[in-house]
Amino acid sequence: MLLFIILFLVILVGILFDIIGVAVTVAKEEEFHAKATKKVAGAKTSLKLIKNAAKVANICADVIGDVCGVLSGAVSAMIAAKLAENTGANLQFVISAIVASLTVGGKALGKEVANKNSTNIVHFVGTMLSKIYK
Numbered sequence: 001m002l003l004f005i006i007l008f009l010v011i012l013v014g015i016l017f018d019i020i021g022v023a024v025t026v027a028k029e030e031e032f033h034a035k036a037t038k039k040v041a042g043a044k045t046s047l048k049l050i051k052n053a054a055k056v057a058n059i060c061a062d063v064i065g066d067v068c069g070v071l072s073g074a075v076s077a078m079i080a081a082k083l084a085e086n087t088g089a090n091l092q093f094v095i096s097a098i099v100a101s102l103t104v105g106g107k108a109l110g111k112e113v114a115n116k117n118s119t120n121i122v123h124f125v126g127t128m129l130s131k132i133y134k
Contacts, residue, residue: 003082007075011099014068015106021061022114023121024053031119032126042127049126065107072099 029050035043049056076099080092114121 003075003079007072007079007099010068010071010075011102011106014065014072014103015110017060017064017068018107019110019114019121020125021057021059021065022111023118023125024049024056024060026115027053027118027122032123035123040123042123042130044126045130045133046122046126049122049129069103072103 027046027050029047032043032047032050036047073096076095077092080090080095083095084090084092
């Protein structure tokens with residue numbers, strides 16, 4: 001049961017960081033200039049994210065996404081091995097297909113969400129980062 005929770009969390013982290021990567025590339029810098037002049041919390045950090053969109057997207061979507069993909073593959077292999085050990089059923093391909101569909105489907109839905117809500121997502125991430133780095 002713990003392995004299923006870990007697997008779900010790894011897939012979720014990969015999807016969330018993919019959403020952040022897409023949102024940063026889509027967000028409009030102008031919207032955050034207005035917020036920064038009004039001294040809205042996180043606006044300056046959000047501007048930094050947008051100005052470095054290529055790097056942020058690369059780290060979030062590619063690096064963290066790829067690491068989560070490898071981890072989810074390893075965890076799903078462990079789950080398949082445990083199931084084979086306990087039941088004798090070899091479900092490796094079924095589990096791999098489910099993990100792949102959850103990952104790809106989640107990222108596809110996440111990209112749609114990121115496109116529609118990029119300003120809110122970037123502002124949320126900028127606010128969180130500004131609180132962490134204070």
